Each structure stands twice: as structure tokens, then as C-alpha cells.
Amino acid sequence: MxxxxxxxxxxxxxxxxxxxxxxxxxxxxxxxxxxxxxxxxxxxxxxxxxxxxxxxxxxxxxxxxxxxxxxxxxxxIERMHGEVGRFASGLKGHIRLLANSSSLNGFIIPSVSRFLAAHPAVNIDLEERASQAITAAVAAHEADIGIFASDMTMAADTAGVHAVRYAVDELVLAVAPDHPLARQGRIRFGAALGFDFVCMSRTSSNFLFLRDTAQRAGKQPNVRLHAHSFEAVLALAAAGVGVALVPRSVAAASMLEGRVVGVALDEPWAVRELTLVTRADGKLPGFAAAFVQFLLNDPRVAITRETGAAPDAAS
Missing domain, CATH: 1.10.10.10 (Winged helix-like DNA-binding domain superfamily/Winged helix DNA-binding domain)
Incomplete structure (x- = not known):
């Protein structure tokens, strides 16, 4: 043969x-x-x-x-090349990472940019997926690493993965400073559904979560516009076009600059545990294992596991 x-x-x-x-x-x-x-x-x-x-x-x-x-x-074979290559010219290889939109924009991209700058021979494929689909994809070897918003039981329910706590974030309502909700310190999510929303794309995990959560409350959010990025969504919210449901880690800079006000949600699901999964067999190339540790040890990420809250932009 x-x-x-x-x-x-x-x-x-x-x-x-x-x-x-x-x-x-x-x-x-x-x-x-x-x-x-x-x-x-x-x-x-x-x-x-x-x-x-x-x-x-x-x-x-x-x-x-x-x-x-x-x-x-x-x-x-890729692991072999990666391990041997480390002796010649440092870390070298290709990493596939799946993440939901919140963790991708709130924590991962800043970490990835620093890792790639330090390791020019490593390439990373970043792909957004819905949280519930990520563990199965990693178990099926479609990706090396997955990061998503859930509790640890979602990862534990999928055989073939190893799960660790990655970070803690919080969903907030970003509104313009003169929006009626800006005067509220903390509200229930249902109270916000009477206002217009601006959201990420219809296929984004962020919008799908908003839609599904509203439907469970027996309501349908009135979305005035779907934007292509969190930056665009926050700009629309700052302009008073609508309310945006976003992670605090994503909105932190805009909140610090006073462009939007972050309204806390009195909902148990608003605090988001972010989980990192790899294959249970532990067979990651050396460069990928180093990347996992880099993600976990990023100070802006690690502090959330200690305090149980997303950092502000100054952290």
C-alpha cells in the first residue's frame, strides 16, 4: 500500500x-x-x-x-516540524483558533497581536463560531484551540477536550450619554427591549445570543441596523441610534472616553465565564502550547480570573 x-x-x-x-x-x-x-x-x-x-x-x-x-x-507531522524547528529559529508553525465574537474582540485579538509580533514564524487562523459549536469542532480536530462564553459544563459535556477557565467578562448595555437608560445604574434586560437596538451582523454569535435571550422573554428586539464590527456598533450607540448589548471588555475604551455609558444588567447570564479548550489528548505542537500559555498569562486576561470582572481600558 x-x-x-x-x-x-x-x-x-x-x-x-x-x-x-x-x-x-x-x-x-x-x-x-x-x-x-x-x-x-x-x-x-x-x-x-x-x-x-x-x-x-x-x-x-x-x-x-x-x-x-x-x-x-x-x-x-506538523508537531514534529514545530518541535524540531524550535531548535533552529525559535517557535514556528500554524495555529487554528475558534472563538465567539465577544472573547475574540474583547481579549483575544490584543493577545494575538503581541504573540505574532514576538514570533514572526507563527501564523494563526482566527475564525468566529457560535459558542455551542466550538468544543465539538476542537474535539473533531477542526481547530487546535477554542475559546467561548459559557460555563465549564458545556466543555465537560463534549468528550475529547480539555477545558480551563480563560477569563471573566460582563455583558452591558452601551448607550449614548443622553439616552434615557444612561441614568439607570442597573436594569433587567426586559426593560431595555422597549428601546431600539444596534447589533452585530445577523450571523454573529453576539446577535444570536441577543435574539434568543429576547425570545425567551417573549419579545423580539427592534434592530435598526446590523453593523460589521463592535467598533461600528459602539459608534452607532454613541450617536444615539440605538442600544448595544456588548461585553464590558469591548466597550471599556468608549466608556472611559465618555462616548457611551455602560448600564449593568441585573441578570445572572450577564457575567460571562470564558472557557479555553484544547484536545484532551494534549497533542499540541510546542508553538501552539506556548500560545495557549501566552493567552492564559496575558495580564489583562489573568486579572479577570482573580477579580471575577472584566478590566477597564486603563488596566
Whole structure:
């Protein structure tokens, strides 16, 4: 049974793209060359790996098993290169990180920028996902690290991951200084639903949480505008367009500058535990393990685990 690592990487690319053309593009070869290599791989294994249909290409049961082994094999090779490379020129490699929008914008991006500046040979893929989807993705080897808002039981309910407490944040209502809610020290979320909102995109985890929480209260938020970033959302709130439900860590600078007022929510879900998960087998390359420790030891992050509250912008 003979095949090359190139064939295995191509197989993984096709499986993840659900398309021969998509896999070929990811592997930087032509579709005809990809088809030829895939046929040779299936011949060497003695079984079909894909079912071709109108939607694209789906894995057969043999293909599903093959994908799990290929991911582990290729990750092992990447770990090997990463560990050996450390002896030559410091940390080197590629990290895949999934996070919900709140943790991504409130804590992770500042940490990532400092880590990348210190380690120019490391690349990081950042992708936003809904919190409830992240642990399963890490367990399935779709990512090396996941960070999301929940309690630790969400991570514990998914086999194959190791969970640690990452940070503590708080959801607040950001409003213009002259907004009627700005005079309120703390309110229930239902009291805010009578006002207009400005939100992140319809697919963002932040908006989906707002919508679902409002629906559980039997109401539908009136969203005047969906913006592409928290910065835009906060600018709209400062201009009086609507109320924004945002993490305190994200709004801290705007609050400190007086552009918005942060109104605390008298809700148990407003305090957000952020959890970091990695695969339970602990098989992270050295550079990825170093990145995990960098994330956890960032002073702005670590202080929230001690105080149980998000820092202000001056921290």
C-alpha cells in the first residue's frame, strides 16, 4: 500500500471542501490532477472514500475513518516540524483558533497581536463560531484551540477536550450619554427591549445570543441596523441610534472616553465565564502550547480570573 503525504493532504482538503475542485484549489493543483491522485489513493486502499452527488462529495464510512487518521497523522507531522524547528529559529508553525465574537474582540485579538509580533514564524487562523459549536469542532480536530462564553459544563459535556477557565467578562448595555437608560445604574434586560437596538451582523454569535435571550422573554428586539464590527456598533450607540448589548471588555475604551455609558444588567447570564479548550489528548505542537500559555498569562486576561470582572481600558 503506497501513497504520498501529498495524497493525504489532498484527501483532507477535498473532505473539508466537500468538493473535488475546492480541494484541488486548496492543494494548489488542477482538478484533473486531483482526480487522478484521488483515484490512485482509493485504488491503493481498496475502497471508495467519497460518494459523488449533486451537492458535491460526501465521505463514505471508510472515508470518515480515514479522515480521522489523516488529521492525526498530519498534525503529528506538523508537531514534529514545530518541535524540531524550535531548535533552529525559535517557535514556528500554524495555529487554528475558534472563538465567539465577544472573547475574540474583547481579549483575544490584543493577545494575538503581541504573540505574532514576538514570533514572526507563527501564523494563526482566527475564525468566529457560535459558542455551542466550538468544543465539538476542537474535539473533531477542526481547530487546535477554542475559546467561548459559557460555563465549564458545556466543555465537560463534549468528550475529547480539555477545558480551563480563560477569563471573566460582563455583558452591558452601551448607550449614548443622553439616552434615557444612561441614568439607570442597573436594569433587567426586559426593560431595555422597549428601546431600539444596534447589533452585530445577523450571523454573529453576539446577535444570536441577543435574539434568543429576547425570545425567551417573549419579545423580539427592534434592530435598526446590523453593523460589521463592535467598533461600528459602539459608534452607532454613541450617536444615539440605538442600544448595544456588548461585553464590558469591548466597550471599556468608549466608556472611559465618555462616548457611551455602560448600564449593568441585573441578570445572572450577564457575567460571562470564558472557557479555553484544547484536545484532551494534549497533542499540541510546542508553538501552539506556548500560545495557549501566552493567552492564559496575558495580564489583562489573568486579572479577570482573580477579580471575577472584566478590566477597564486603563488596566
Amino acid at each position: 503506497r501513497y504520498e503525504l501529498t495524497d493525504l493532504r489532498l484527501f483532507q482538503a477535498i473532505a473539508e471542501a466537500h468538493s473535488l475542485a475546492g480541494g484541488a484549489s486548496a492543494a494548489h493543483i488542477t482538478a484533473s490532477a486531483a482526480s487522478y491522485r484521488l483515484k490512485n489513493l482509493e485504488h491503493a486502499l481498496g475502497t471508495p472514500l467519497f460518494v459523488r452527488n449533486a451537492r458535491g462529495m460526501d465521505l463514505t464510512p471508510a472515508g470518515e475513518m480515514m479522515l480521522a487518521h489523516v488529521r492525526e497523522l498530519l498534525q503529528g
